[in-house]
Amino acid sequence: MKFAREHYLAALACAATLAAPLHAHHSFAMFDNTRSVTLHGKVTEYQWTNPHVYLDIDAEDGKGGTKHYTMEMTSPNMLHRGGWSSRTIKPGDVVTAVMSPLRDGQPGGLLLQLTLPNGKTMLPGVPNAQRYKITS
Amino acid sequence: MTTILPALLLGVGLAGLAAPALAQPDFSGTWERYPAPEETADPRYAPTPIPDPQLKPEHRAEWEAGQKILAERLREGQPAGDNYVHCIPDGMPAMMMGMFPMEVFQRAEQINITQEAFNQTRRIYMNQTLPNWDEVDPSFYGRSVGHWEGDTLVVETTGIKENVRFRWTPHSGSMKITERIRLLAPDILQDQISIDDAYLEKPWTYSYSFRRMQDYKLQEYICEDNREYVDPDGNTRLKIGK
Numbered sequence: 599m600k601f602a603r604e605h606y607l608a609a610l611a612c613a614a615t616l617a618a619p620l621h622a623h624h625s626f627a628m629f630d631n632t633r634s635v636t637l638h639g640k641v642t643e644y645q646w647t648n649p650h651v652y653l654d655i656d657a658e659d660g661k662g663g664t665k666h667y668t669m670e671m672t673s674p675n676m677l678h679r680g681g682w683s684s685r686t687i688k689p690g691d692v693v694t695a696v697m698s699p700l701r702d703g704q705p706g707g708l709l710l711q712l713t714l715p716n717g718k719t720m721l722p723g724v725p726n727a728q729r730y731k732i733t734s
Numbered sequence: 735m736t737t738i739l740p741a742l743l744l745g746v747g748l749a750g751l752a753a754p755a756l757a758q759p760d761f762s763g764t765w766e767r768y769p770a771p772e773e774t775a776d777p778r779y780a781p782t783p784i785p786d787p788q789l790k791p792e793h794r795a796e797w798e799a800g801q802k803i804l805a806e807r808l809r810e811g812q813p814a815g816d817n818y819v820h821c822i823p824d825g826m827p828a829m830m831m832g833m834f835p836m837e838v839f840q841r842a843e844q845i846n847i848t849q850e851a852f853n854q855t856r857r858i859y860m861n862q863t864l865p866n867w868d869e870v871d872p873s874f875y876g877r878s879v880g881h882w883e884g885d886t887l888v889v890e891t892t893g894i895k896e897n898v899r900f901r902w903t904p905h906s907g908s909m910k911i912t913e914r915i916r917l918l919a920p921d922i923l924q925d926q927i928s929i930d931d932a933y934l935e936k937p938w939t940y941s942y943s944f945r946r947m948q949d950y951k952l953q954e955y956i957c958e959d960n961r962e963y964v965d966p967d968g969n970t971r972l973k974i975g976k
Contacts, residue, residue, distance in 0.1 A: 628969065645959065648957050649818070649962075650962075675955060706972060
């Protein structure tokens with residue numbers, strides 16, 4: 599059991615490194631990995647689907663209003679192996695999300711880390727995570 | 735005495751009957767790629783590197799053009815193939831090194847292998863005759879038949895769709911894949927693959943290794959809401975909102 603767990607963590611860490619880039623899953627090139635954006639707001643939807651899980655939030659815009667963002671995550675099986683479940687987040691939760699924004703300017707990105715209402719910060723196991731700069 | 739002797743004889747008889755079955759190893763269970771990324775493989779169990787296919791000259795140009803695009807994409811961090819982006823599974827032989835763990839279901843008459851990514855399942859019919867490639871409708875996994883040669887499961891597959899390609903390698907409809915699958919150790923499985931095709935000057939051979947997983951349950955993978963698409967310039971984009 600212990601072996602298995604450690605193994606998964608290692609696998610997750612590298613699922614990414616995917617030294618064998620031939621095994622890269624979907625493309626993450628559409629995200630700007632040179633910078634990050636931090637959002638704080640209320641979850642409107644947490645969609646546990648393949649090929650990707652999506653997290654939608656109404657983030658505070660700093661002017662008293664909110665702006666809607668959609669963030670892509672990896673797949674349910676990879677997230678599950680990394681300790682996430684379909685119930686990790688629910689609509690109404692107030693969270694802080696760090697994402698690599700979409701290059702094309704649409705309000706969305708790739709989720710890099712998430713702080714839950716209980717203060718716990720979770721990593722979504724992004725492949726090649728070290729390539730995504732956190733600047734925000 | 736009189737009761738024990740027949741019992742002993744019966745026991746010997748049963749053991750005799752069971753022996754052929756015991757000679758065949760049981761591959762049932764869940765397996766993951768070996769070695770894991772960044773793990774150094776035990777040389778006894780390491781997979782063999784996959785060489786470039788030795789294509790005949792008339793097919794080499796197409797392959798080389800594809801490899802150029804592939805290399806460019808990998809540099810940009812794009813996926814190697816378009817299949818996954820379009821929610822399409824690997825097919826054979828790529829699914830034997832699919833992205834996630836695989837599970838083997840073994841019965842005397844049929845062996846199924848399921849790859850977690852896209853719930854892909856291939857079915858190997860034991861001790862049946864391999865049909866000619868043009869007797870089956872082309873498909874992602876083709877038609878597979880298997881038989882045991884000692885402790886080795888030999889699987890022959892044909893009928894793979896021409897657009898189901900491994901490493902962007904063109905192949906004819908008559909391509910045949912022969913696999914020799916055996917345990918190298920109780921928890922290490924090896925799949926030696928040999929691809930024969932009229933497009934190749936000689937068979938394309940390599941091997942995969944797998945490690946048994948403990949207590950892992952394969953998860954469902956239905957490509958339910960694919961928001962990624964490839965735009966006309968070949969870039970993968972994301973649809974925001976539904």
